[in-house]
Amino acid sequence: xxxxxxxxxxxxxxxxxTVSNVVNGTGRVGAATRERxxxxxxxxxxxxxxxxxxxxxxxxxxxxxxxPEIGNQxxxxxxxxxxxxxxxxxxxxxxxxxxxxxxxxxxxLQGIRSHLIDGLxxxxxxxxxxxxxxARTDTTPMxxxxxxxxxxxxxxxxxxxxxxxAATEHLIDLGRKRIxxxxxxxxxxxxxxxxxxxxxxxxxxxxxxxAARLVMPLRRxxxxxxxxxxxxxxxxxxxxxxxxxSNDLLAHGALRALYDHGVRVPEDVAVxxxxxxxxxxxxxxxxxxxxxDKRHIAETAVGLLADRxxxxxxxxxxxxxxxxxxxxxxxxxx
Amino acid sequence: xxxxxxxxxxxxxxxxxTVSNVVNGTGRVGAATRERxxxxxxxxxxxxxxxxxxxxxxxxxxxxxxxPEIGNQxxxxxxxxxxxxxxxxxxxxxxxxxxxxxxxxxxxLQGIRSHLIDGLxxxxxxxxxxxxxxARTDTTPMxxxxxxxxxxxxxxxxxxxxxxxAATEHLIDLGRKRIxxxxxxxxxxxxxxxxxxxxxxxxxxxxxxxAARLVMPLRRxxxxxxxxxxxxxxxxxxxxxxxxxSNDLLAHGALRALYDHGVRVPEDVAVxxxxxxxxxxxxxxxxxxxxxDKRHIAETAVGLLADRxxxxxxxxxxxxxxxxxxxxxxxxxx
DNA sequence: ATGAAAGCGCTAACAA
DNA sequence: TTGTTAGCGCTTTCAT
Numbered sequence: 092x093x094x095x096x097x098x099x100x101x102x103x104x105x106x107x108x109t110v111s112n113v114v115n116g117t118g119r120v121g122a123a124t125r126e127r128x129x130x131x132x133x134x135x136x137x138x139x140x141x142x143x144x145x146x147x148x149x150x151x152x153x154x155x156x157x158x159p160e161i162g163n164q165x166x167x168x169x170x171x172x173x174x175x176x177x178x179x180x181x182x183x184x185x186x187x188x189x190x191x192x193x194x195x196x197x198x199x200l201q202g203i204r205s206h207l208i209d210g211l212x213x214x215x216x217x218x219x220x221x222x223x224x225x226a227r228t229d230t231t232p233m234x235x236x237x238x239x240x241x242x243x244x245x246x247x248x249x250x251x252x253x254x255x256x257a258a259t260e261h262l263i264d265l266g267r268k269r270i271x272x273x274x275x276x277x278x279x280x281x282x283x284x285x286x287x288x289x290x291x292x293x294x295x296x297x298x299x300x301x302a303a304r305l306v307m308p309l310r311r312x313x314x315x316x317x318x319x320x321x322x323x324x325x326x327x328x329x330x331x332x333x334x335x336x337s338n339d340l341l342a343h344g345a346l347r348a349l350y351d352h353g354v355r356v357p358e359d360v361a362v363x364x365x366x367x368x369x370x371x372x373x374x375x376x377x378x379x380x381x382x383x384d385k386r387h388i389a390e391t392a393v394g395l396l397a398d399r400x401x402x403x404x405x406x407x408x409x410x411x412x413x414x415x416x417x418x419x420x421x422x423x424x425x
Numbered sequence: 426x427x428x429x430x431x432x433x434x435x436x437x438x439x440x441x442x443t444v445s446n447v448v449n450g451t452g453r454v455g456a457a458t459r460e461r462x463x464x465x466x467x468x469x470x471x472x473x474x475x476x477x478x479x480x481x482x483x484x485x486x487x488x489x490x491x492x493p494e495i496g497n498q499x500x501x502x503x504x505x506x507x508x509x510x511x512x513x514x515x516x517x518x519x520x521x522x523x524x525x526x527x528x529x530x531x532x533x534l535q536g537i538r539s540h541l542i543d544g545l546x547x548x549x550x551x552x553x554x555x556x557x558x559x560a561r562t563d564t565t566p567m568x569x570x571x572x573x574x575x576x577x578x579x580x581x582x583x584x585x586x587x588x589x590x591a592a593t594e595h596l597i598d599l600g601r602k603r604i605x606x607x608x609x610x611x612x613x614x615x616x617x618x619x620x621x622x623x624x625x626x627x628x629x630x631x632x633x634x635x636a637a638r639l640v641m642p643l644r645r646x647x648x649x650x651x652x653x654x655x656x657x658x659x660x661x662x663x664x665x666x667x668x669x670x671s672n673d674l675l676a677h678g679a680l681r682a683l684y685d686h687g688v689r690v691p692e693d694v695a696v697x698x699x700x701x702x703x704x705x706x707x708x709x710x711x712x713x714x715x716x717x718d719k720r721h722i723a724e725t726a727v728g729l730l731a732d733r734x735x736x737x738x739x740x741x742x743x744x745x746x747x748x749x750x751x752x753x754x755x756x757x758x759x
Numbered sequence: 760a761t762g763a764a765a766g767c768g769c770t771a772a773c774a775a
Numbered sequence: 776t777t778g779t780t781a782g783c784g785c786t787t788t789c790a791t
Contacts (some may be wrong), residue, residue: 093539093540093564094768095767095768096768096770096771097768099770100704103761104778105778106778106779107769107770107778107779108771108776108777108778108779109776109777109778110768111769111770112776112777115770116770117770118776118777119776119777120776120777122776123776124777136562136563138535138536138539138540139540139562139768139769140480140539140540140769141479141539141540141541141766142476142479142480142485142540142541143476143536143540143767143768143769143770143783144768144769144770145476145769145783146474146476146480146767146768146769146783146784147768147769147770147771147782147783148475148769148770148783148786149783150545151476151541153519153538153541155601160505161495161501161504161505161508161520162501162502162504162703163501163506164497164498164501167495167497167498167501168496168522169496170495170496171495171522174495174522175522176519183519183521183538184519184520185487185517185518185519185520185539185769186495186504186508186518186519186520187517188505188508188509190633201472202472203517204475204486204487204517204768205427205472205474205475206427206472206473206474206475206476206477206784207475207476207531209761228470229470229472230427258768271537271787272774282517284458302659314703314704314706314707343704343707346707346709346712347707347708347709350709367459369496369648370704371646371706372648372681373648373677373678373680373681374681374707374708375680375684375708375709377679384769387493429783429784429785430784430785430786431784431785437764439761440761440762441762441763441784441785441786442761442762442763442786442787443760443761443762445785445786445787446760449786450763451786452760453760453761454760455760457763458760460760473784473785474784476783476784476785477767477784477786478784478785478786478787479767479785480767480768480769480783480784480785481766481767481784481785481786481787482767482785482786483767483788538769542782633788634777643762687772707766
């Protein structure tokens with residue numbers, strides 16, 4: 092069996108406390124004693140039991156990041172940055188994949204691994220309702236990542252509306268008139284609605300009437316859906332001259348489908364996405380995208396959590412709107 | 426503060442044991458008692474303390490997956506499948522990012538979070554040596570994912586040699602003669618070496634003499650490196666007519682660079698990668714790739730861990746070679 | 760069917 | 776500088 096503190100203590104002929112001091116660098120230990128203890132630790136292959144430790148002082152050193160799917164590049168890149176940010180606080184990150192399944196998400200909110208986790212970074216998927224958040228009884232500090240919700244917790248938001256609007260305005264600036272939208276829907280979740288409204292308002296502000304048939308609401312924002320959507324768009328009597336994609340994966344599918352149908356990008360159809368995943372630089376044409384400041388998002392979120400853990404449990408929820416910029420590439424003539 | 430078992434017990438007027446029975450479905454509890462207890466649990470928002478539980482019976486329900494970088498699509502896709510497989514065993518997956526840093530990897534081997542983790546799935550990065558594995562004292566069950574190593578633990582291997590060879594043979598079958606390799610190196614780690622040797626042997630077997638200047642060893646197998654490598658290849662007096670890329674990200678960079686330099690794929694240069702990440706279907710041209718059976722890898726690995734945890738701690742390390750197939754797409758004329 | 764008590768490995772408080 | 780002890784929340788005998 093694994094060695095414990097008292098095994099080490101016995102073997103080294105010192106008390107448990109002394110070993111604990113050596114391990115944690117607490118208290119004062121004589122140089123000779125320390126050396127002997129360290130040697131025994133080595134001999135016995137002792138390692139502290141994290142469960143016991145966290146049972147004892149209520150902290151585990153683990154935070155969770157719950158995302159809909161880690162296979163999605165955007166979340167993977169975000170996770171990478173969260174892990175790095177968390178490192179600065181000595182935290183390990185447990186990644187939870189909700190698959191945007193409301194049941195799983197509710198479980199996350201209720202703290203399946205509660206007491207194992209010191210804090211929760213939560214990217215809600217599509218279907219969660221404010222009531223679900225209100226029903227949360229778990230007291231683990233939580234930071235929400237993503238769209239505006241009821242003010243139930245600290246949140247680092249990406250302004251979906253502004254993003255959708257900026258993307259669409261870029262297409263308008265290019266002189267496009269028949270601008271389609273794929274992904275976002277007025278009836279969707281907050282992110283979806285936000286992006287959709289930004290799209291609509293940009294059109295209206297430019298004196299273009301939004302056309303229902305140019306809007307393709309999509310459930311899952313993945314490449315194959317982008318392909319399907321474009322195929323439907325191209326079958327219209329008056330196909331679009333630009334496409335606003337609600338995320339980059341959709342856009343990649345769209346680019347591919349446009350090419351397959353002999354449509355030139357950006358000459359015939361300009362394409363813009365959101366997320367700015369790494370791959371955008373290597374698609375052909377490379378993809379113009381709204382680039383949220385992921386590093387800032389990750390660092391802010393982790394920082395907020397750290398803050399809560401330092402004691403400001405009760406203060407009011409805080410909100411941070413993360414910035415973004417438009418990364419212009421070939422798909423819009425950049 | 427959070428409610429405990431005894432809080433619930435006191436409030437419900439029963440003993441701690443009874444509450445425990447209700448929570449865990451153990452023992453026999455009268456229907457009336459059960460109902461009362463459940464109501465109190467609800468009222469108090471009680472949730473079991475995982476730390477205490479795992480301290481008690483030595484299991485935490487958490488396994489770790491250590492990968493070089495989750496931002497890499499291949500690992501992200503693998504992680505997604507591991508999480509799904511682990512779910513079947515009631516395990517949560519903690520994802521550890523080593524950044525292929527030997528120090529971090531050694532820490533993982535030594536069990537930084539030992540006692541927090543019931544098992545470890547480890548994808549070693551580039552530089553780890555057999556000695557590092559031999560030096561492992563942590564007894565947490567471990568399954569290695571990746572290339573052949575000293576037989577220190579259970580392992581699910583991808584046969585790098587066979588993969589490199591199959592990819593290269595495909596290019597040879599296309600009638601290509603000047604076949605470059607980017608990424609893999611004879612001096613690299615096991616994966617790198619394996620892929621390189623497979624490449625060489627395929628050439629030799631076909632009566633083609635490997636040319637040193639067509640081999641571009643690369644440290645990090647990411648898109649931008651693929652771009653650089655291709656640029657160097659194109660500056661050769663006799664540029665290649667095919668490129669074997671050690672992974673798909675490199676290949677994406679390569680495709681992009683070839684396009685930028687007006688080289689047609691596959692007419693002038695055929696390209697093949699390894700990993701078969703989702704994006705391959707959407708690149709232009711779509712990318713031919715060696716497709717390891719990721720689901721099988723994930724499930725086998727998790728299954729092996731489950732096995733070890735069930736008790737077969739001492740039996741000899743087992744090895745599984747995961748299968749792969751060649752997914753032919755446009756980049757090689759598919 | 761339910762209860763009492765011991766102890767998992769650790770740290771914090773207090774003694775020596 | 777080092778040692779002793781209580782107890783974190785839970786499960787597990789062993790009683791009742």
